[in-house]
Amino acid sequence: MPTALLSQLYPAHLATLQQRTSAALERAGRDHLVIAAGQPHYQFLDDLPYPFQVNPHFKQWLPVTKAPGSWLVITPGQRPRLIYLQPHDYWHVVPEAPAGYWVEHFDIVIVREAREAAAYLPPQPQRCAILGETAAGIDEHVPDNTQAVIDYLHYQRAWKTDYELAMMRVASHLATRAHRAAEQAFRSGASEYGIQMAYLAAARETENELPYGNIVCLNEHAAVLHYTNLERNPPLHSRSFLIDAGASYHGYASDITRTYAGADAAEFQQLVDAVDAAQQQFCAQVTPGKDYAQLHVHAHHVLAGILHEQGFIRMSAESAVESGVSGVFFPHGLGHYIGLQVHDVGGFQQTDAGGSIARPAGHPYLRLTRTIDTGQVMTIEPGLYFIDMLLAELKKRPEAADVNWEKVDAFRRYGGIRIEDDVVCGETPENLTRDAFAALG
Numbered sequence: 224m225p226t227a228l229l230s231q232l233y234p235a236h237l238a239t240l241q242q243r244t245s246a247a248l249e250r251a252g253r254d255h256l257v258i259a260a261g262q263p264h265y266q267f268l269d270d271l272p273y274p275f276q277v278n279p280h281f282k283q284w285l286p287v288t289k290a291p292g293s294w295l296v297i298t299p300g301q302r303p304r305l306i307y308l309q310p311h312d313y314w315h316v317v318p319e320a321p322a323g324y325w326v327e328h329f330d331i332v333i334v335r336e337a338r339e340a341a342a343y344l345p346p347q348p349q350r351c352a353i354l355g356e357t358a359a360g361i362d363e364h365v366p367d368n369t370q371a372v373i374d375y376l377h378y379q380r381a382w383k384t385d386y387e388l389a390m391m392r393v394a395s396h397l398a399t400r401a402h403r404a405a406e407q408a409f410r411s412g413a414s415e416y417g418i419q420m421a422y423l424a425a426a427r428e429t430e431n432e433l434p435y436g437n438i439v440c441l442n443e444h445a446a447v448l449h450y451t452n453l454e455r456n457p458p459l460h461s462r463s464f465l466i467d468a469g470a471s472y473h474g475y476a477s478d479i480t481r482t483y484a485g486a487d488a489a490e491f492q493q494l495v496d497a498v499d500a501a502q503q504q505f506c507a508q509v510t511p512g513k514d515y516a517q518l519h520v521h522a523h524h525v526l527a528g529i530l531h532e533q534g535f536i537r538m539s540a541e542s543a544v545e546s547g548v549s550g551v552f553f554p555h556g557l558g559h560y561i562g563l564q565v566h567d568v569g570g571f572q573q574t575d576a577g578g579s580i581a582r583p584a585g586h587p588y589l590r591l592t593r594t595i596d597t598g599q600v601m602t603i604e605p606g607l608y609f610i611d612m613l614l615a616e617l618k619k620r621p622e623a624a625d626v627n628w629e630k631v632d633a634f635r636r637y638g639g640i641r642i643e644d645d646v647v648c649g650e651t652p653e654n655l656t657r658d659a660f661a662a663l664g
Contacts, residue, residue, distance in 0.1 A: 224393050224472075229386070230324040236386035237303075237328055240284060245299040247375035250576075251352055255345045258284070259355030259366055260293040262337075274431035279563040280354045280376070282474035285325050286390075290318045292337040292359075296345060305329045306340045337361070370577070377568040378575040381560055382598045388647060390475035391562065391600060394434075395645060395659040397470035398477040401426035403663060405439070406483060409464040414457040415439045418466070426470050434476035434565045438467035445482070445638025446610045448555060462488050463637040469565065476565045478602050479656050480643035491637045497529045498607055502642045505557065506603045509652040513595045516583050519557040522605050523549045530607070535634075538625040546622050547585055551613045556589035558602035561645055566590060599648045600655070608639030 244256050260281045263272040277288045284295055284303065292308035309318055321331050332343050341361045345351050352369035353360075360366055383391070404425035408418040419439050423430065430436065440450045442458055445465035467480040484492035505522055527543035530536045530552060536543055543549045560567035570591040571579045580592040591601060609631060617623055644656035 224389065226324055228389065232384075232386035232389055233325055234328070236384040237284070239384050241297070241299070241303075243376060243379045244297050247372040248299065248352060250375060251369050251371040253352040253369060253372070254298065254347075254350040255352070256295075256297040256372065257344060257351045257353040257364065258295040258297070259353070259359035260287075260290055260295075261356055262359050263291050264358070277474070278355050278359075279474075279568075283380075283563055285329070286323070286473035287318075287321070288471075288474050292340070293318075294340050294344065296343070298345075302328065302330050304343065305331045306343045307331055307333050308335075308337055308340065309333050310335055310337075374572070374577040375575045378572045380562065380567065381569050381593070382596065383562060383600055383647070387475060387562060388598075388600070390473050391477065391645065392655055392659070394470050394472040394475050394477035395479070395655040396662065397426055397428070397472060398468065398479050399656065399659040399663060401468065401470065402466065402479060402481055402660075405466050405468070406464070406481070409441075409461060409483060412457055412461060414454055415441055415444070416453045416455045417457070418464075419453055422466070422468055428470060432471055434469045434471045434478065438465070438480075440465040440638060443636060443638045445640070446608050446635070447638075448608070460487075461485050463491055465638065465641060467641065467643065474563060476561055476563070477645055477655065478561050478565050478643060479645070480604055480641045482640040482642060484637075488637065491634070494529070494533060494607065494634075495640055495642075497533065498526070498605060498640045499642050501525045501529065502603060502605050502644070503657075505605060506644055506646050506652060506654055506657075509595060509601065509603065509646045509648045510650060511595065511597050511648060513648075515557070515595055515601070516580075516586075516589060516592045518595075519586060519589050519591075520544070520583055522557050523553060526553050526605055526607060534627055534630055536626055538622065542625075548617065548622050548626075550585065551617045552607050552609075553605065554588065554608065554610070554613060555604075555606065556586070556591070558604050558643070559590035560599065560601050562600055569593070595648045597648055597650075600645060601648070602643050603646055604641055604643030606639060606641035608641075609635045609637065610639070611635065 258280045261278045263275050265272050275291050294306040296304040344364045348363045352372040353366045355366040401422045405418050405422045408421035436451050442462050444450045462485040464483045469477040523544045524540050527540035527549040560570050573580050582589045644654050647653035
């Protein structure tokens with residue numbers, strides 16, 4: 224992304240964060256917002272660290288994701304202070320000196336030891352809202368994750384700044400490029416592991432740099448919603464391929480799923496096409512004022528209609544939803560907020576003071592129940608699956624008589640379908656995923 228564009232967008236982004244922080248601190252009766260980047264964590268009985276993941280609140284302020292031990296101090300009316308840990312170390316790669324379009328907006332202090340940061344933190348910890356993990360604390364500056372501040376900031380995070388949207392567009396382009404490479408690997412007969420390697424090479428990100436662990440499924444494996452085994456050997460026949468994989472850019476995520484039918488799977492392709500058409504209709508409804516929970520229930524009706532039209536069930540779509548049969552084939556939520564985190568925060572929050580909006584009865588896995596508004600970004604990811612465990616339970620119910628088990632059983636070998644896009648709410652929604660695929664040509 225051109226640095227000139229980032230330089231233009233970043234000051235307004237920073238001003239928005241300053242405004243939100245001032246309101247949150249006033250509500251909590253605190254003077255300073257202090258954010259700990261976090262610390263590496265070591266595996267049990269070992270000296271091997273887990274991959275470092277920066278505090279999301281930290282990386283919202285600046286595009287720095289690999290500076291453990293660093294701190295931010297935000298005081299209304301003053302420039303933010305970055306306390307940047309850059310140790311003298313020949314065992315590990317030392318974080319690079321701060322540089323780029325953002326540095327002129329911060330007072331930057333370089334420290335060589337983690338404990339040196341304490342000298343540059345506000346002198347009265349009780350006047351601070353300190354966000355982060357407890358292990359990151361120094362002396363009396365221990366994160367308390369002040370609830371009033373957390374509630375306000377998490378609620379407001381649903382609305383993305385133009386800078387944030389720019390980051391997410393790049394993350395979408397990185398991921399779609401890699402998705403194309405993964406599809407090509409599937410078509411050439413690669414194993415799940417081989418497809419994963421093709422994806423990483425095209426994304427130019429390591430597994431630890433991706434926003435989440437890729438889900439790469441061939442055949443029946445697509446019936447496991449979070450399948451991550453990565454078989455090293457390809458199956459004898461690759462009948463279907465589901466990939467749920469994203470990319471990261473300056474701390475912002477993309478989250479994309481596609482499902483493909485094998486060369487000799489015309490019946491499965493017909494079902495994929497139906498789900499894809501429905502998914503695009505749902506994306507078009509990401510408009511201001513739409514109740515996301517209602518959109519999720521609507522998706523159940525549409526997907527149940529597909530099951531009826533294609534001969535999987537004999538009951539009406541309405542009966543399938545009311546009886547819970549639709550949930551056997553579509554057992555997860557329609558989507559979630561996305562941004563600094565793949566499952567971004569605040570999806571159930573009632574107001575900026577907290578509270579919770581309940582999921583619709585019978586839909587325990589929905590991750591977003593708020594009313595959609597302009598500038599919010601969410602995933603739309605309907606699916607239809609043939610999951611042995613859920614189908615076995617359905618067989619014991621009276622509704623089993625209205626299921627065409629011969630056809631259902633024939634589709635178990637395909638596993639399932641999920642199609643997922645990242646969509647920005649607007650009068651005309653912006654589909655980050657479809658736009659990025661279109662740009663590839």
